[in-house]
Amino acid sequence: MTTAMSAALRRIQFGNALAAFGNGFTAPFLFIYASHVRDLGDGTAGAVLAVFAVVALVVLPFTGRVIDRRGPMPVAFAGSALGTVGALGFGISESAPSVLASSALMGAGVAILQPALATMVVSCSTAVTRSHAFATQFFLNNLGLGVGGLLGGLMVDEHRPGTFTLLFVIEAAMFVVLAAVLATVRLPQLREAGRDLTQAAADEREAPAEGWSVLLRDRSMVLLCVLGFVLFFACYGQFESGLSAYAVEVTRISTSTLGIALAVNTGVIVLAQYVVLRLVERRRRSRVVALVGVIWAVAWVAAGASGLVHGTQAIATALLITTYALFGVGETMLSPTVAPLVADLAPGRLVGQYNSAFALVKQLALAAGPAFGGLLAAMGAYGVYIVMLVGCSFGVSLLALCLGRRLTAAQDRPYRSVVVAGGSGAPRRPAEAVTLETAPMDRANGAAV
CATH class of the missing domain: 1.20.1250.20 (MFS general substrate transporter like domains)
Known part of the structure; x- marks a missing residue:
């Protein structure tokens, strides 16, 4: 770079x-x-x-x-x-x-x-x-x-x-x-296989429906979108609805303690992000996401256990705070894997389309998650709620492993693939092995400089 x-x-x-x-x-x-x-x-x-x-x-x-x-x-x-x-x-x-x-x-x-x-x-x-x-x-x-x-x-x-x-x-x-x-900011201009994106944009204007049709035919991207929906539904979509209601109504913690749990979630992300990054950035992305599913399943089990502990409020509170902390650990593992994978799956001229599609999936999950969690909370079906989300978390692991079988080595483990591409002799610099070339671009007139 x-x-x-x-x-x-x-x-x-x-x-x-x-x-x-x-x-x-x-x-x-x-x-x-x-x-x-x-x-x-x-x-x-x-x-x-x-x-x-x-x-x-x-x-x-x-x-x-x-x-x-x-x-x-x-x-x-x-x-x-x-x-x-x-x-x-x-x-x-x-x-x-x-x-x-x-x-x-x-x-x-x-x-x-x-x-x-x-x-x-x-x-x-x-x-x-x-x-x-x-x-x-x-x-x-x-x-x-x-x-x-x-x-x-x-x-x-x-x-x-x-x-x-x-x-x-x-x-x-x-x-x-x-x-x-x-x-x-002067943004670099992506080039795909020697063909800059100015021409690609022109092609896209001539075929306005092509972006979505290409994306929907990309089975890896479709599977990643399904995976993303389940991820956001099972975690972020529950923070302000089902999980909060469960914490107050079943675990019996105060709203101030709930605030502490949310602060712990943020604190884990801030303190652990770069430690986790060093541990996962050279590993297969699909397996990292699969591990997130397992971690979140444990988090939901801890949440369920917090509602079963009677007479020992300190233990129940500790279990619920552990739930939020484990969610934070999973989030730090997702940030260096899922968003980069969206970009690496996208053709150079459709990066915006792929990013927008994944953002749309996220918004759908964030809309469906609170509605579903709130409905089960209103019905008092907290046992069903916990079991459903444990199942969703294991579903994340299964979907991630299925996705891993569809990804190329460069998409699933880009760091290792780029280093290996340099040959067994003198190591090739990683930036030289990237298939997308870059050149500074002045967005005011679209010309590379």
Whole structure:
């Protein structure tokens, strides 16, 4: 990876971390803000969160095609602009229609930023460095969200609406800063088999449906999307619904202790990310993901056991906190494996399409997970809930092993494949063995420089 690519990647990740920091200020408080601070009721507050999720499902199917045609930078600028307007709208909204409109704008902005930033990370990394790049992005995201949430919690006062307005202004400012940082970045231009992506983009414009048809014929990518859905459904989709309800209703922990458990999850990610990265980046990605399924199965068993321990609240609490810690360990193993694998499966001219498709799968899981978990919690079917999620976790392992049989050696274990490609004599530098060449590109005029 060249010095210019490294510099561009650092700026992208710095801007992304600041945006996550701004999001951390407001994300935990959206429900309280709409329901209690603006006195719009729980129904409107729930609709705010639903709109935030649904709008992502609307915009993501089209985002990838725009990224592949125009590049990720214009899409990121659009996402930052939508996020800025949405955040400022939240800060001054006093009625249900304005709150819902602000939620739609900010949700659309955050949604299209995800694949745009992921595509930028791909363009500034190689097959060897991509795992480290995505692990760093995940680490900075969680650090930003955690610090932002902590500071936001210290600043807000439910009886002073102005304190919430200040949080939304800070978030809007972080979107502006993200755009300003990205404006200083010169993205490398991916080249595929000696054919640069300017021509590929032209081909794509001539065949507008080709992107989705190529993706849907790619059985490895389809299987990865199924795997991704189960991953997000079984973990992230439960944090704010079924698992929280189980912790309070069955394990009988207080809401403050639940906050500690969530903090432990974030702490494990921040402290363990680079240790875990060193352990997994040279191993088969499919087997790493399969191990995540086993770890999460143990986590759900621990959660189930916490509800069966009677008379020893300290043990029950420790088991539940262990659940959140094990989820954190699994998350640190996924960040250097799944996102880079999406990029490595994608044809060079469809990286945006593949990233957007996977982001869409994530949003579907994040919508289905809380709905399913909340339904079982409302029915009191907690035994069924735990058994189902243990089964989902083992399903992750099975799907990962099936996917591993479809991947090439370079896709499943890129570091080893690149080093071996250098020959048994003088080791070849990893950057020289990557099949995707790079050249600095000025996005203002699309010319390589």
